[in-house]
Amino acid sequence: MNDMTSQGYVTPDGRQIGGTLMELKNITLRFGGVVAIKDISFDIRQGEIRAIIGPNGAGKSSMLNIISGFYTPQEGEVWFKGYRRGPMKPYQVARLGIARTFQNIALFDGMSVLDNIMTGRLNRMKAGFLAQAMWWGSAAREEDENREAVEKIIDFLEIQNIRKTPVGRLPYGLKKRVELARALAAEPKLLLLDEPMAGMNVEEKEDMSRFILDVNDEFGTTICLIEHDMGVVMDLSDRVVVMDYGKKIGDGTPAEVRSNQAVIDAYLGVAHD
Amino acid sequence: MDQLIFAAEVVLNGLMAGVMYALVALGFVLIFKASGVFNYAQGVMALFAALTLVGIQNGQVPFAHLINAAFGTSLHHFGWTVPSVLAILLTAGVMVLLAFLIEKLVLQHLVGQEPIILFMATIGLAYFLEGLGDVMWGADIKTLDVGLPQGISDTVEQVTANWFGYGFFIDRLDIWATVIAALLVAALVAFSQYTKQGRAMRAVADDHQAALSVGISLRFIWVMVWSIAGFVALVAGIMWGTKSGVQFSLSLIALKALPVLMLGGFTSIPGAIVGGLIIGVGEKLFEFAIGPMVGGATENWFAYVLALVFLVFRPQGLFGERIIERV
Numbered sequence: 317m318n319d320m321t322s323q324g325y326v327t328p329d330g331r332q333i334g335g336t337l338m339e340l341k342n343i344t345l346r347f348g349g350v351v352a353i354k355d356i357s358f359d360i361r362q363g364e365i366r367a368i369i370g371p372n373g374a375g376k377s378s379m380l381n382i383i384s385g386f387y388t389p390q391e392g393e394v395w396f397k398g399y400r401r402g403p404m405k406p407y408q409v410a411r412l413g414i415a416r417t418f419q420n421i422a423l424f425d426g427m428s429v430l431d432n433i434m435t436g437r438l439n440r441m442k443a444g445f446l447a448q449a450m451w452w453g454s455a456a457r458e459e460d461e462n463r464e465a466v467e468k469i470i471d472f473l474e475i476q477n478i479r480k481t482p483v484g485r486l487p488y489g490l491k492k493r494v495e496l497a498r499a500l501a502a503e504p505k506l507l508l509l510d511e512p513m514a515g516m517n518v519e520e521k522e523d524m525s526r527f528i529l530d531v532n533d534e535f536g537t538t539i540c541l542i543e544h545d546m547g548v549v550m551d552l553s554d555r556v557v558v559m560d561y562g563k564k565i566g567d568g569t570p571a572e573v574r575s576n577q578a579v580i581d582a583y584l585g586v587a588h589d
Numbered sequence: 590m591d592q593l594i595f596a597a598e599v600v601l602n603g604l605m606a607g608v609m610y611a612l613v614a615l616g617f618v619l620i621f622k623a624s625g626v627f628n629y630a631q632g633v634m635a636l637f638a639a640l641t642l643v644g645i646q647n648g649q650v651p652f653a654h655l656i657n658a659a660f661g662t663s664l665h666h667f668g669w670t671v672p673s674v675l676a677i678l679l680t681a682g683v684m685v686l687l688a689f690l691i692e693k694l695v696l697q698h699l700v701g702q703e704p705i706i707l708f709m710a711t712i713g714l715a716y717f718l719e720g721l722g723d724v725m726w727g728a729d730i731k732t733l734d735v736g737l738p739q740g741i742s743d744t745v746e747q748v749t750a751n752w753f754g755y756g757f758f759i760d761r762l763d764i765w766a767t768v769i770a771a772l773l774v775a776a777l778v779a780f781s782q783y784t785k786q787g788r789a790m791r792a793v794a795d796d797h798q799a800a801l802s803v804g805i806s807l808r809f810i811w812v813m814v815w816s817i818a819g820f821v822a823l824v825a826g827i828m829w830g831t832k833s834g835v836q837f838s839l840s841l842i843a844l845k846a847l848p849v850l851m852l853g854g855f856t857s858i859p860g861a862i863v864g865g866l867i868i869g870v871g872e873k874l875f876e877f878a879i880g881p882m883v884g885g886a887t888e889n890w891f892a893y894v895l896a897l898v899f900l901v902f903r904p905q906g907l908f909g910e911r912i913i914e915r916v
Binding site: 502 | 783
């Protein structure tokens with residue numbers, strides 16, 4: 317935990333990574349008698365792409381759910397932007413500037429792509445209830461401004477031609493992209509991606525990888541993603557946390573993690589003592 | 590020819606009755622869409638709103654019987670009357686407060702429970718509100734008059750008499766109710782389509798988890814939706830209360846909303862309107878055409894039989910979402 321004070325580092329491809337944005341300290345999460353996460357600590361730096369990997373059931377999604385407020389850990393501390401975060405509801409976490417996507421896609425199926433993405437900006441809209449209801453000046457202007465920001469994201473993710481389509485009718489790969497667009501619309505400080513590539517074919521995976529890198533590059537968004545496809549993760553991430561059976565077994569750059577014996581064992585399935 | 594003109598008058602009357610049904614059904618749809626709760630108490634909310642409105646208008650002392658019984662006083666009225674507009678605003682305020690309390694005391698404790706549990710809770714709520722209305726304002730039948738015009742419209746009668754040689758009998762209250770209901774529906778649709786809160790409401794209706802993840806507070810949305818449903822109940826209560834007096838049977842209009850919902854679908858605002866119109870016109874036309882052959886009074890059962898037929902052939906209703914189970 318000493319490197320908390322450090323001023324970041326420079327990646328091999330020359331990007332400057334900043335100080336600590338989020339820090340998790342000694343997190344333990346139990347469901348009844350089952351320990352899902354046991355005493356895990358790690359940090360996420362400003363501007364980096366941080367991955368959490370591990371075999372199925374390692375507790376990766378639980379970790380993401382803790383960061384986004386869907387679960388509250390029994391033990392441990394969550395620090396964000398230098399402040400300790402108390403127990404929070406998911407919507408409060410979202411309002412802090414942490415956006416997320418879901419492994420099983422949680423979109424509003426009955427609403428159009430555009431409306432779905434607009435919901436991402438709900439917390440950026442200030443106009444009051446009455447002004448909204450009456451469509452008075454400022455509210456209308458605000459709607460236009462937000463619409464503009466959303467259109468930029470739509471262009472960025474190359475989904476212009478489906479903007480009016482109800483989300484329920486889209487194929488899986490595009491739904492994933494719309495979900496990413498909705499998360500981006502909030503202009504988050506931290507973007508959480510829960511298995512962004514799950515269930516995709518090779519081409520879709522390449523597209524998604526490109527979008528993730530572009531988002532990080534273009535907007536400087538800090539990204540924390542979960543993935544169990546090792547190959548994809550190693551290409552994308554700056555640093556990787558490896559989990560197995562709810563414990564952290566490795567943490568470092570992709571190269572460091574790849575040569576870590578515990579990680580190799582976990583992935584190749586060496587018997588646990 | 591005469592028969593056709595009679596039928597036209599019947600259809601017109603049916604459409605207006607239909608709007609009234611739609612108004613009640615709307616309250617159900619709003620809450621069902623946003624929280625998946627079938628609110629059994631919607632009818633009683635209309636009764637409670639109407640009772641409160643009359644009480645405020647006449648300057649009644651709330652809980653007068655209770656206070657008198659406890660302290661041996663003989664309170665009944667404050668001795669003032671409140672103008673209609675102000676009374677309506679105050680009643681709307683009471684309905685918002687009620688929505689807040691329902692969320693705080695009931696819904697909040699049942700988050701994540703099965704729909705049937707929530708349904709049972711609204712049955713309890715219905716009986717509670719019914720009792721509360723009685724205790725607060727007394728159980729006697731009251732007349733409600735907020736200044737809406739009533740009686741047969743002379744203008745309509747004269748105009749139609751000139752056109753067809755036969756004057757239509759249309760109640761002015763029905764015309765006003767139609768106009769007000771249409772405005773209310775238009776406002777609701779605009780609200781849900783074009784405002785931030787409306788978008789959040791649709792989002793919550795669609796997926797709770799996703800709504801949370803974009804920073805929507807479910808509690809705020811629920812209070813808002815119940816407030817709107819309370820307001821719709823108030824409007825329905827004013828219309829029906831003006832028409833047939835404020836009394837317990839007012840809460841039974843909710844029963845008429847059920848077939849409307851089965852026709853239109855539980856999740857569709859346009860469905861509630863179209864369903865209401867079909868039932869309104871359908872039962873009046875049926876009574877007009879078939880009624881005399883079977884001894885009349887078909888209006889009592891026509892709507893329910895129609896709903897049954899729909900349940901067999903199109904259970905999701907005209908506009909409802911089709912439920913497809915994937916295996």
